[in-house]
Amino acid sequence: MLTLYTHTHTGTSFNELLNKITLGDSYELIKQIPDDSIDLVIMDPPYEFDTGSGAGAFGTKRRNYRKEYISLYHEKGKSTKDTERLRISANKERQRQQLNHISNGFELEILDELVRVMKKINIYIWCSKKQVSKILHYFENINCSTDILTWHKTNPTPTINNSYLPDTEYCIYARENGAYLGGEYETKHKFYITTANKSDKDKFKHPTIKPINIIKNLIINSSKENEIIFDPFSGSGTTCVAAKELNRQYVGIEIDPEYHKISVDRLEGILANGQRSMFMS
Ligand SMILES: C[S@@+](CC[C@H](N)C(=O)[O-])C[C@H]1O[C@@H](n2cnc3c(N)ncnc32)[C@H](O)[C@@H]1O
Incomplete structure (x- = not known):
């Protein structure tokens, strides 16, 4: 029914x-x-997850994304016309959001x-x-x-x-x-x-x-x-x-x-x- x-x-x-x-x-x-x-x-x-070792694979991934972000951000500032780099950056942003959606608690x-x-x-x-x-x-x-x-x-x-x-x-x-x-x-x-x-x-x-x-x-x-x-x-x-x-x-x-x-x-x-x-x- x-x-x-x-x-x-x-x-x-x-x-x-x-x-x-x-x-x-x-x-x-x-x-x-x-x-x-x-x-x-x-x-x-x-x-x-706890930060550090308890975070397991997610902690490591998150730390890697953060590092890549920081370097992309700096490089983006140097060559804003580099569209390929911007595309990669947008892709990274999407991946970062996905990672947040599955690992930032509720x-x-x-x-x-x-x-x-x-x-x-x-x-x-x-x-x-x-x-x-x-x-x-x-x-x-x-x-x-x-x-x-x-x-x-x-x-x-x-x-x-x-x-x-x-x-x-x-x-x-x-x-x-x-x-x-x-x-x-x-x-x-x-x-x-x-x-x-x-x-x-x-x-x-x-x-x-x-x-x-x-x-x-x-x-x-x-x-x-x-x-x-x-x-x-x-x-x-x-x-x-x-x-x-x-x-x-x-x-x-x-x-x-x-x-x-x-x-x-x-x-x-x-x-x-x-x-x-x-x-x-
Ligand atoms: C742990 S996964 C669920 C996996 C699922 N049990 C399966 O077998 O595929 C959590 C999901 O919640 C989604 N999510 C995160 N925040 C959300 C929100 N505010 N509203 C709806 N979905 C959300 C994420 O994108 C992610 O796909």
Whole structure:
């Protein structure tokens, strides 16, 4: 049974966001989602890292971009007519923005909005170790039960300094009393051990793509057919594709035009190289 939402307090129809991935800023677009309209949130926001070694690959990349920027900036000042250099600079700016979008953390205020739009608090949030305590604290303060799921990668990027390998990703699960929890023995493990999914990264060109089978288990465990799943940081569209394949409705928001296009194509079964996928996901 589809519910028709006609107007919200911003005057825009929620139906315009339903069963789509919309290009835009989730901090703004979420205001168009009515209270008590979402059954489950699965979100994978930009991670927040400690500076230095804990930042792993992102820290190194960010430091490299900063260095390249500084040198490009100085060279640009010397030869402003060098259009090729300006083109490279614009490209670098886009890459820098993309890197920020996936590695500068998220504003905790969005959790207040997510609580507003959920029928009952029922949410999975992928995060870095640095974000774990803040998120747990937020939901425990509003009387939710919480759990931590983990994804362990068997082939993490090597580290050259005195830190442990970056082989673990965390997913906080918060649930209000009465929120649906079903699933099977096989879908309800709290840890996953797989290789880092390089083939998905190659297929859908997103550096932090999540394994779709893990996301499918979360959807099976925490929602029923036709219910509405919301992913405000949808990236290459993993949550929305999983929801579609499992006969759920979905709302996805992605701020980066390139990832947005990849995710919309992915919903149609098209790979980032333009070829049609043999399988949907
Ligand atoms: C960690 S990635 C999500 C990856 C996704 N789970 C997947 O499997 O492909 C986070 C995504 O959030 C997007 N993002 C960052 N800030 C955003 C915002 N304010 N609104 C919408 N999307 C945003 C980034 O561009 C990035 O693609």
